[in-house]
Amino acid sequence: MAEYSVTIAGTLTTLISERKYTTVRDILVTMNPSDIAYIFAELEEDRLPIFFRLLPKELAAETFVEMEPDAQELMIRAFSDSELREMVNELYVDDAVDLIEEMPANVVKRILSQADPQLRKEINEILRYPENSAGSIMTTEYVSLRPAMTVEEAILRIRRTGYDKETIYTCYVTRDRTLLGLVTVKDLLLAEDDEMPISEIMETNVISVNTHTDQEEVAQMFSKYNFLAFPVVDAEYRMVGIVTFDDAMDVMEDEATEDIELMSGMMPSENTYLRSSVFELFKNRIFWLMLMMFSATFTGMIITGFEDALAAQVVLTAFIPMLMGTGGNSGSQSSVMVIRALSLGELEFSDFWRVVWKEIRTSVLCGIALSVACFGKLIFIDKLLLGNTEITYLVATVVCITMALTVLFAKVIGAMLPMLAKKIGLDPAVMASPFITTIVDTLSLLVYFAVANLILL
Amino acid sequence: MAEYSVTIAGTLTTLISERKYTTVRDILVTMNPSDIAYIFAELEEDRLPIFFRLLPKELAAETFVEMEPDAQELMIRAFSDSELREMVNELYVDDAVDLIEEMPANVVKRILSQADPQLRKEINEILRYPENSAGSIMTTEYVSLRPAMTVEEAILRIRRTGYDKETIYTCYVTRDRTLLGLVTVKDLLLAEDDEMPISEIMETNVISVNTHTDQEEVAQMFSKYNFLAFPVVDAEYRMVGIVTFDDAMDVMEDEATEDIELMSGMMPSENTYLRSSVFELFKNRIFWLMLMMFSATFTGMIITGFEDALAAQVVLTAFIPMLMGTGGNSGSQSSVMVIRALSLGELEFSDFWRVVWKEIRTSVLCGIALSVACFGKLIFIDKLLLGNTEITYLVATVVCITMALTVLFAKVIGAMLPMLAKKIGLDPAVMASPFITTIVDTLSLLVYFAVANLILL
Numbered sequence: 064m065a066e067y068s069v070t071i072a073g074t075l076t077t078l079i080s081e082r083k084y085t086t087v088r089d090i091l092v093t094m095n096p097s098d099i100a101y102i103f104a105e106l107e108e109d110r111l112p113i114f115f116r117l118l119p120k121e122l123a124a125e126t127f128v129e130m131e132p133d134a135q136e137l138m139i140r141a142f143s144d145s146e147l148r149e150m151v152n153e154l155y156v157d158d159a160v161d162l163i164e165e166m167p168a169n170v171v172k173r174i175l176s177q178a179d180p181q182l183r184k185e186i187n188e189i190l191r192y193p194e195n196s197a198g199s200i201m202t203t204e205y206v207s208l209r210p211a212m213t214v215e216e217a218i219l220r221i222r223r224t225g226y227d228k229e230t231i232y233t234c235y236v237t238r239d240r241t242l243l244g245l246v247t248v249k250d251l252l253l254a255e256d257d258e259m260p261i262s263e264i265m266e267t268n269v270i271s272v273n274t275h276t277d278q279e280e281v282a283q284m285f286s287k288y289n290f291l292a293f294p295v296v297d298a299e300y301r302m303v304g305i306v307t308f309d310d311a312m313d314v315m316e317d318e319a320t321e322d323i324e325l326m327s328g329m330m331p332s333e334n335t336y337l338r339s340s341v342f343e344l345f346k347n348r349i350f351w352l353m354l355m356m357f358s359a360t361f362t363g364m365i366i367t368g369f370e371d372a373l374a375a376q377v378v379l380t381a382f383i384p385m386l387m388g389t390g391g392n393s394g395s396q397s398s399v400m401v402i403r404a405l406s407l408g409e410l411e412f413s414d415f416w417r418v419v420w421k422e423i424r425t426s427v428l429c430g431i432a433l434s435v436a437c438f439g440k441l442i443f444i445d446k447l448l449l450g451n452t453e454i455t456y457l458v459a460t461v462v463c464i465t466m467a468l469t470v471l472f473a474k475v476i477g478a479m480l481p482m483l484a485k486k487i488g489l490d491p492a493v494m495a496s497p498f499i500t501t502i503v504d505t506l507s508l509l510v511y512f513a514v515a516n517l518i519l520l
Numbered sequence: 521m522a523e524y525s526v527t528i529a530g531t532l533t534t535l536i537s538e539r540k541y542t543t544v545r546d547i548l549v550t551m552n553p554s555d556i557a558y559i560f561a562e563l564e565e566d567r568l569p570i571f572f573r574l575l576p577k578e579l580a581a582e583t584f585v586e587m588e589p590d591a592q593e594l595m596i597r598a599f600s601d602s603e604l605r606e607m608v609n610e611l612y613v614d615d616a617v618d619l620i621e622e623m624p625a626n627v628v629k630r631i632l633s634q635a636d637p638q639l640r641k642e643i644n645e646i647l648r649y650p651e652n653s654a655g656s657i658m659t660t661e662y663v664s665l666r667p668a669m670t671v672e673e674a675i676l677r678i679r680r681t682g683y684d685k686e687t688i689y690t691c692y693v694t695r696d697r698t699l700l701g702l703v704t705v706k707d708l709l710l711a712e713d714d715e716m717p718i719s720e721i722m723e724t725n726v727i728s729v730n731t732h733t734d735q736e737e738v739a740q741m742f743s744k745y746n747f748l749a750f751p752v753v754d755a756e757y758r759m760v761g762i763v764t765f766d767d768a769m770d771v772m773e774d775e776a777t778e779d780i781e782l783m784s785g786m787m788p789s790e791n792t793y794l795r796s797s798v799f800e801l802f803k804n805r806i807f808w809l810m811l812m813m814f815s816a817t818f819t820g821m822i823i824t825g826f827e828d829a830l831a832a833q834v835v836l837t838a839f840i841p842m843l844m845g846t847g848g849n850s851g852s853q854s855s856v857m858v859i860r861a862l863s864l865g866e867l868e869f870s871d872f873w874r875v876v877w878k879e880i881r882t883s884v885l886c887g888i889a890l891s892v893a894c895f896g897k898l899i900f901i902d903k904l905l906l907g908n909t910e911i912t913y914l915v916a917t918v919v920c921i922t923m924a925l926t927v928l929f930a931k932v933i934g935a936m937l938p939m940l941a942k943k944i945g946l947d948p949a950v951m952a953s954p955f956i957t958t959i960v961d962t963l964s965l966l967v968y969f970a971v972a973n974l975i976l977l
Contacts, residue, residue: 093725097744222709231706232689248705249688252679268550286773287554289766291748308765309746312772316743319776320860323783327856327952328849336861337871341878345885348853352890352927355849357897359842366838367908373837380830380837381823384961385816387841391848392785392812392954396805399784403777404793414794421798428802433809440814451824470809497849504841 072105079113088117096122100129108134112141124153131338132165139170148177155229156185157202157310163190189304197281198274200314201295201304206234210243210262214254217261221248230307233292236265240301242294245269271296274303278314283408285311322406326399326495328355351497358501362387362508369512372520378453379515382462383508389433389466390507391500394473397422398499402481402491412486418478426474430467438463461515468514469507476502529562536570545574553579557586565591569598581610588795589622596627605634612686613642614659614767620647646761654738655731657771658752658761663691667700667719671711674718678705687764690749693722697758699751702726728753731760735771740865742768779863783856783952785812808954815958819844822965829972835910836972839919840965846890846923847964848957851930854879855956859938859948869943875935883931887924895920918972925971926964933959 071090078087091099091114099118103111103126115138118126127135127150139147151159151174159178163171163186175183185203192198206228208217217234225231234251236244244265254264271294272281284293285308295304321331328351332339339347366373366383373380401418404410410418441459445451477499481491528547535544548556548571556575560568560583572595575583584592584607596604608616608631616635620628620643632640642660649655663685665674674691682688691708693701701722711721728751729738741750742765752761778788785808789796796804823830823840830837858875861867867875898916902908934956938948 095725095727095745218709225706225710231709248709249682252675252688252705253682268552270552286766286769288552289769291765308748308769309743312743312746312765312769315769315772315776316864319772319780320864323776323780323856323860326780326784327852329853329857332857335864335866336857337866337874341881341885344857344878344882345889348850348882349886349889352846352849352853352886353893356842356846356890356894356923359845360897360901362841362845363838363902364906366841367835367910370834370837374831374834377827377831378824380827380840381820383837383840384819384823384844384965385813387844388816388819388957388961389809389813391957392809393805395784396786396809399780400786400789400793400801403780407773407777407792409792409794417794421801424798425801425805428798429806429809432802432806433813436810437813440817444817445820449821453824466813500845500848504845508841 072102075102075114076106076110079110084117087114091118092122096125097129099126100131100134103130104134108137111138116146120149120153124150128154128158128162135162136166136170139166139173144177147173151178152182155202155227156182156189156204157200157229159186160189160199192274195278196274197272197276197278197293197295197306198303200278200281200310201274201306202229203304204229205292205294205302205305206231207302208234208236208246208261210236210238210260210265212261213258214251214261214264215257217246218251221251229305230292233290233305235294235302235305236261237302242269242271242296242300242302243267245294269294271300271302272306273298279318279406281306282311282314282318286315287408318406322402322492325490325492326402328352328495328497355497355501359504361501361505365505365508365512372512372515376453376458376515376519378451378458379461379511383511385437386462386465386469386507386511387504390469390473390503393426393429393470394477394499394503395495396477397425397474398477398481398495401478402495405481405485405491410482412482415479415482418482419475422474422478423471426471429474430470433470434463434467437466457518461511461518464518465507465511465514468510469503472506472510473499473503476506529559532559532571533563533567536567541574544571548575549579553582554586556583557588561588561591565594568594573603577606577610581607585611585615585619592619593623593627596623596630601634604630608635609639612659612684613639613646613661614657614686616643617646617656649731652735653731654729654733654735654750654752654763655760657735657738657767658731658763659686660761661686662749662751662759662762663688664759665691665693665703665718667693667695667717667722669718670715671708671718671721672714674703675708678708686762687749690747690762692751692759692762693718694759699726699728699753699757699759700724702751726751728757728759729763730755736775736863738763739768739771739775743772744865775863779859779949782947782949783859785809785952785954812954812958816961818958818962819965822962822969826969829969829977833910833915833972833976835908835915836918836968840968842894843919843922843926843964843968844961847926847930847960850883850886850927851934851956851960852952853934854882854931855934855938855952858935859952862938862942862948867939869939872936872939875939876932879931879935880928883928886931887927890927891920891924894923914975918968918975921975922964922968922971925967926960929963929967930956930960933963 075087103114115123163174189199204227206221206225208220221231232248234246235242236246244267246261246265250264274295274297292305292307294302295306297303324331330347330350332347438459441454441462446454480494484494485491532544560571572580620631646656661684663678663682665677678688689705691703692699693703701724703718703722707721731752731754749762749764751759752763754760781788787804787807789804895916898911898919903911937951941951942948
């Protein structure tokens with residue numbers, strides 16, 4: 064894909080320098096907006112406006128939506144007022160809102176000044192909803208029908224008004240803006256009688272979301288119900304917009320990325336990896352690194368406290384990384400599974416004890432298997448094969464008991480913390496690997512020295 | 521949601537025991553299949569068939585698709601042959617395939633024996649495609665049109681044949697099964713002239729996928745192009761089916777879950793967390809735990825090798841967890857970001873050096889910030905405040921130099937390994953936290969003792 068586009072970009076640049084504008088236009092109009100945007104990203108920036116002006120109005124707007132924010136800003140600055148007006152008013156409302164959210168203040172001002180009054184009003188309405196709410200990702204361009212219309216009238220209305228609607232396939236039946244039901248184009252086309260009133264074929268049991276519903280919840284509803292769109296209603300059940308499946312897909316992807324980043328001890332990033340500056344990456348990563356470095360004070364203190372024991376049995380030090388590593392990995396396994404299940408809505412807080420019981424049994428199995436394997440490894444590999452005479456049966460026993468107990472603690476804590484976090488309104492994803500590891504590191508050392516004290520000293 | 525359904529399930533059970541079948545039916549038909557399936561999951565298993573038989577045929581099939589495999593199996597065993605026949609032939613082909621892939625062999629045999637010959641043929645065709653390919657998730661039920669049809673004829677054809685198609689909104693224009701173009705219902709409805717031939721309004725530049733295209737790639741195409749469906753063609757560009765957006769959403773979710781599990785050192789699970797047995801959880805987790813435990817032999821050997829140094833400067837032991845922890849966390853941050861970007865198609869192998877250079881600069885910033893903070897912490901908190909007199913300026917210098925170097929190594933290796941893995945055809949996700957941590961643990965100890973040797977001894 065990448066290689067292919069680079070070649071196309073080269074061809075287009077050559078054609079443009081030869082002033083073969085019609086040829087360039089002919090090539091571009093065969094393409095999909097996403098692909099054109101992808102190719103444009105490969106071009107030299109100062110050529111961009113020339114290419115862009117060759118696109119027909121509608122394709123230009125669709126391509127513009129797919130471009131990266133830097134390129135969009137560059138284009139807007141190159142546009143004349145009338146070019147900008149034409150482009151902005153060709154956009155769907157939700158795309159216009161996305162654009163405005165990405166642009167710096169002076170560009171936003173220019174965009175809004177060129178938008179039609181109706182569009183400007185709709186943009187401002189959507190901008191008023193909280194970030195990450197259904198209201199903030201919805202579009203106000205949907206087809207609304209009246210309950211008394213016949214099937215034929217409804218189809219006529221769709222044909223007349225459908226052109227600039229984000230989707231025509233699900234239409235909403237309203238009276239005084241109150242949502243009464245929905246009807247799909249499939250229902251309309253397959254209806255046996257064209258004279259039947261919409262009120263008789265509409266689905267009245269409509270599943271809607273509220274303007275304030277969290278976007279992650281909306282995305283989950285899409286994957287549960289497989290609908291093309293959900294209506295968005297306000298507190299009075301008046302219909303204000305729709306969220307479509309393509310927005311839900313973007314939300315799903317973004318939320319998964321955010322979870323993954325949080326789980327790995329990073330602040331969620333605003334940009335894609337390649338588009339993030341080094342300073343942004345640094346800023347997103349340093350907080351957790353600092354926090355975890357400082358929290359290592361505890362492990363340091365524990366080791367210092369047991370310095371005498373360690374000096375007497377130096378061999379014990381050699382197993383600290385293995386024990387802490389196994390504990391950390393065990394804990395992050397269970398925490399990550401629980402976090403993902405919470406994100407997908409598969410787990411509720413009411414499952415708390417079921418989860419704990421599952422983890423106890425799993426960790427007993429893992430603990431036994433690991434301890435037995437570890438005992439074998441210590442005796443047969445480390446002691447007999449590698450000839451480390453400091454490893455006695457007692458030392459091996461201490462290490463293996465610690466391992467089994469650490470795995471148990473790690474898995475149970477790893478599963479409990481994300482659920483508790485969710486209960487008190489925190490994002491469960493912060494309770495993943497780095498956080499769990501810090502707790503488990505401390506616990507495993509305490510267990511290690513306690514067991515060592517009991518058996519060896 | 522959960523609480524609400526439990527109450528409904530209770531009400532329904534009461535109504536059934538009072539034999540108020542009509543009331544139960546009236547309640548159920550107002551609901552969405554996903555919700556009915558959710559409520560059914562709360563019912564006692566032996567009541568299930570009674571409830572199920574109350575549903576109208578189409579709703580019954582739609583609900584069945586949404587049920588969990590255990591419940592589906594239970595239902596099929598309770599069905600008479602004629603009931604099973606009715607239900608199976610009501611299913612969409614891709615749902616029938618999903619069902620067959622989940623059921624044990626004897627149930628599969630019964631399902632196939634009741635399927636209509638046409639359906640059985642289609643099921644078998646799809647089953648022949650490799651797992652996770654576009655062919656394996658497609659459906660063969662799409663609307664196909666001929667290029668010579670007029671808009672009016674096309675609409676008529678959709679009205680006649682659309683009823684049991686998975687989607688009618690995107691129709692495919694074919695000649696001798698070769699894909700020529702596509703036309704949407706929106707294009708048809710908004711066409712100005714009903715007599716225009718389809719060949720004149722169809723989009724000929726169709727983006728299609730091959731039967732063998734990986735399902736993850738297909739899902740990425742949905743999020744890139746925002747289409748409702750993609751046509752699936754064979755090697756001769758003959759159209760064999762379509763993949764719809766709802767299947768792509770499921771794939772996106774599953775692939776993100778799989779990545780997250782692999783990144784946390786687990787084999788990808790077949791079932792959701794609550795539905796996985798303890799033994800399954802154990803099986804998915806123990807492999808990496810064992811591997812990482814055995815690989816800790818290296819860290820053990822390094823520590824043993826430097827035992828004399830450690831015995832002389834016992835204070836050095838206290839900082840091992842902090843150094844390994846910081847290294848592990850730094851490495852997993854960069855590896856996870858790179859893995860996610862690779863999954864979403866944002867990174868290519870050609871970006872390799874760009875990524876490495878970005879990570880070098882980021883790690884220098886992180887390394888300096890962490891070292892300075894660590895030096896301050898060691899001197900002001902640990903030495904002066906907590907009175908640990910063993911910490912000298914030289915010891916603090918050793919620790920901080922090691923920290924800066926470890927962060928650098930960790931971040932660069934963490935970013936490189938997933939890209940190299942992808943290049944040689946491995947899943948980049950296995951190069952995350954647990955794997956990186958093991959390498960970084962070893963490296964950080966080597967650096968620690970080398971620096972200590974140089975400065976302290």
